Every structure is written in structure tokens, then in C-alpha cells.
Amino acid sequence: MTELTLEQKQHAYDELREIKANLAARGWFPATSGNLSVRVGEFTPDKFTFAVTSSGKDKSLQSPEDFLLVNEKGTPVEATRLKPSAETLIHCEIYKYTGAGAILHVHTMFNNLASELYGEEGFIPVEGIEIIKALNIWEEDATIRIPVLPNYADIPKIAELVQGAIVPRIPGIVLRKHGIYAWGASVAEAKRHLEAFEFMFEYVYRWHLLKK
Ligand SMILES: CSC[C@@H](O)[C@@H](O)C(=O)COP(=O)(O)O
Ligand SMILES: [Zn+2]
Numbered sequence: 001m002t003e004l005t006l007e008q009k010q011h012a013y014d015e016l017r018e019i020k021a022n023l024a025a026r027g028w029f030p031a032t033s034g035n036l037s038v039r040v041g042e043f044t045p046d047k048f049t050f051a052v053t054s055s056g057k058d059k060s061l062q063s064p065e066d067f068l069l070v071n072e073k074g075t076p077v078e079a080t081r082l083k084p085s086a087e088t089l090i091h092c093e094i095y096k097y098t099g100a101g102a103i104l105h106v107h108t109m110f111n112n113l114a115s116e117l118y119g120e121e122g123f124i125p126v127e128g129i130e131i132i133k134a135l136n137i138w139e140e141d142a143t144i145r146i147p148v149l150p151n152y153a154d155i156p157k158i159a160e161l162v163q164g165a166i167v168p169r170i171p172g173i174v175l176r177k178h179g180i181y182a183w184g185a186s187v188a189e190a191k192r193h194l195e196a197f198e199f200m201f202e203y204v205y206r207w208h209l210l211k212k
Pocket of ligand 2: 034
């Protein structure tokens with residue numbers, strides 16, 4: 001596998017900086033929550049590198065210590081005192097089993113509420129709303145199920161469940177009362193998917209209240 005160039009690394013950090021500021025402006029990183037990553041360079045399911053947010057940072061602020069490069073095991077590939085996101089192993093599993101190019105994780109009120117509303121079912125059903133097309137699902141009145149996993153404190157225990165939870169046409173997994181991981185081939189695609197999911201969660205929750 002060829003070495004990453006400085007330009008590749010800088011490009012990944014620039015992309016992360018831009019999407020981080022965009023999502024922060026929406027209030028999608030309350031209380032230091034959330035993490036983001038972009039894959040860099042060559043990919044095989046057993047060997048890849050990605051840039052990820054460092055752990056515990058206020059993601060609404062910018063600093064020179066916001067990102068670092070890690071390998072497919074979530075281990076830093078360069079000497080650094082930065083710690084990768086506590087949830088890096090979940091990113092590792094998503095990359096391994098989807099080959100995605102970028103992953104965005106946010107905690108929002110609506111993803112937490114929807115995850116709890118359907119937590120026992122293990123998926124959030126979304127029926128027939130137009131924005132499903134943003135996931136590249138074009139059939140009329142499509143019904144989709146967004147997977148929900150339990151929110152164990154032990155991240156490796158969650159990571160073990162990721163492979164089995166991935167539904168090929170649904171680029172996202174929700175952790176119950178925690179948040180969503182949305183991915184795509186690029187940052188732009190992951191952002192479109194994330195925005196669509198968040199719209200769906202708000203719809204599902206509000207519709208649930210209206211129906212009563
Ligand atoms: C401060 S609550 C959020 C964390 O526990 C975690 O869920 C999270 O999303 C951010 O962790 P981080 O290690 O900064 O990537
Ligand atoms: Zn989180």
C-alpha cells in the first residue's frame with residue numbers, strides 16, 4: 001500500500017474542518033458530542049486509513065488539534081498526543097463493511113427521541129416520505145427501516161454488532177438514546193444522507209404525536 005502524501009492528509013483535514021463547522025452551526029454537536037471521519041488513500045476491507053476527530057473536543061470550535069490519522073484498527077498511524085474519538089472502532093467497522101468514504105456521527109434531540117420510540121423494535125420505520133429519495137431509493141411510497149443498536153457503554157461491544165446491523169441500501173445506523181452514524185461515498189453524500197435521516201426522525205416523532 002502506497003504512503004499517504006501530505007496533500008492527501010491536508011485535503012481530508014480540510015474536508016473535516018468544513019463539515020464540522022457546518023454541522024456545528026446547526027447545533028448538532030451538543031456538549032462535545034459527535035465525531036466525524038474521512039477515509040484517505042487506498043482501501044481494502046482489511047487495510048485502510050482515515051482521518052478522524054480527536055476525542056472530547058468541543059466540535060463547534062476549531063483548533064490545530066482537531067483531527068488525526070488512524071488505521072483500520074483505530075490506531076494512530078503517526079506519532080501524536082491526540083486521542084482518536086472514543087467511538088473510532090464503530091467507524092472502523094462501518095468502513096470495513098461498506099467501503100464508505102466518510103462517516104458523520106451526531107447526537108440530536110430527534111434522533112434520540114426516534115431511537116427510543118422504536119428502540120424495542122430494533123429499527124425506525126419510515127413510510128412513503130419524499131426525502132427517502134435522498135438515500136437513492138426511488139420507488140414510489142418506499143418504506144425503509146433504519147437499524148437501531150443498543151447503546152452499550154463498552155464501544156467494542158457495539159462495534160461487534162455493526163456488521164450484522166448494516167442494511168445495504170440504508171447508509172445509517174442509530175444507537176439507542178445516543179445518536180446516528182450516517183455515511184456515504186464522499187463527505188457531500190454522507191451529509192445528504194445525514195440531513196435526510198434527521199428530517200425523517202423529526203417527521204416520525206412529530207407524526208407519532210399527531211396520530212394520538
Ligand atoms: C459528551 S457525550 C458524547 C460521547 O460520549 C460520545 O458519544 C461522542 O459522540 C463524542 O465522543 P468523542 O470521543 O469526542 O468522539
Ligand atoms: Zn456519540
